[in-house]
Amino acid sequence: TPQRFQLENINPRKLFICAAGVDNHGEFAALVESKLGSIPAVPLDALKGRSQAEYLGGETRNLTEENELNIALGFEAASWTDKDVFAFLVAEALFGARGDRKGSRASRLISQNATLDDAAAFSFHFSDSGLFGLRVSGPSTNASQLSQILVDQLRNLTQPIGEEELAIAKKALKLRIFRGMERQADALEEAAKSLRTFGSFAVLNDYVRRIDEITGDRINSVISATLRGKPTLVAVGGDVARIPSLDRLHTQLQQ
Numbered sequence: 094t095p096q097r098f099q100l101e102n103i104n105p106r107k108l109f110i111c112a113a114g115v116d117n118h119g120e121f122a123a124l125v126e127s128k129l130g131s132i133p134a135v136p137l138d139a140l141k142g143r144s145q146a147e148y149l150g151g152e153t154r155n156l157t158e159e160n161e162l163n164i165a166l167g168f169e170a171a172s173w174t175d176k177d178v179f180a181f182l183v184a185e186a187l188f189g190a191r192g193d194r195k196g197s198r199a200s201r202l203i204s205q206n207a208t209l210d211d212a213a214a215f216s217f218h219f220s221d222s223g224l225f226g227l228r229v230s231g232p233s234t235n236a237s238q239l240s241q242i243l244v245d246q247l248r249n250l251t252q253p254i255g256e257e258e259l260a261i262a263k264k265a266l267k268l269r270i271f272r273g274m275e276r277q278a279d280a281l282e283e284a285a286k287s288l289r290t291f292g293s294f295a296v297l298n299d300y301v302r303r304i305d306e307i308t309g310d311r312i313n314s315v316i317s318a319t320l321r322g323k324p325t326l327v328a329v330g331g332d333v334a335r336i337p338s339l340d341r342l343h344t345q346l347q348q
Contacts, residue, residue: 105134111285113277126312144223152321154333162233162330166243166342167226168319173218173290179303180315181225184250185216187262188227193269196261197245208235209242225319233331240336244345250316255308270300320346
């Protein structure tokens, strides 16, 4: 029920009240107290524990009448607090994230491959798990070629990475983080997330330092280990049946 959800989640033990541009802390604290002070405190033993996420892998193919085919192939990745999370983020920037592909592998791949309409990496990280992979799209008649591109590009991330290419990827990731924190509201949200996740406020210099620490060898090692896990395949569009089986794709990745 809504009442039970509120008691378990919207209670003083779980609330973080953050604000920017506050001139008088006392007045702000009094305002929060007047608005939220009536929320009942819940004993610790009454709070519902959060279950651990369980990554399962698997596949889903959604056949449509479209002539376009979208394929994503992903694997379980690091949680947000894991030491390797920035290796995944730099790898994502290296290949090219959606909407941010200038100078990336995806940009070059699209310009050189007539069978490819779009390509991007994705890297999602949560409190207890994550997801990393690549996605491509193109004419559904090229289903097998699109699948092979996914496999080849994932395997390429396990191969030696040039220092110049790595530097470009790191710069792109830093710029993305800087842009994401330009507005005061965005910076405040990031600070609140950092406090909730790490127990302290992260500053831009912390992110820059962790990005600079990532080496090409570290990316190779992390991605190699990731590709040995269970894959997740999502395909939407025409001719989804022409995409090789999940087991076949996984086998190709190990070759």
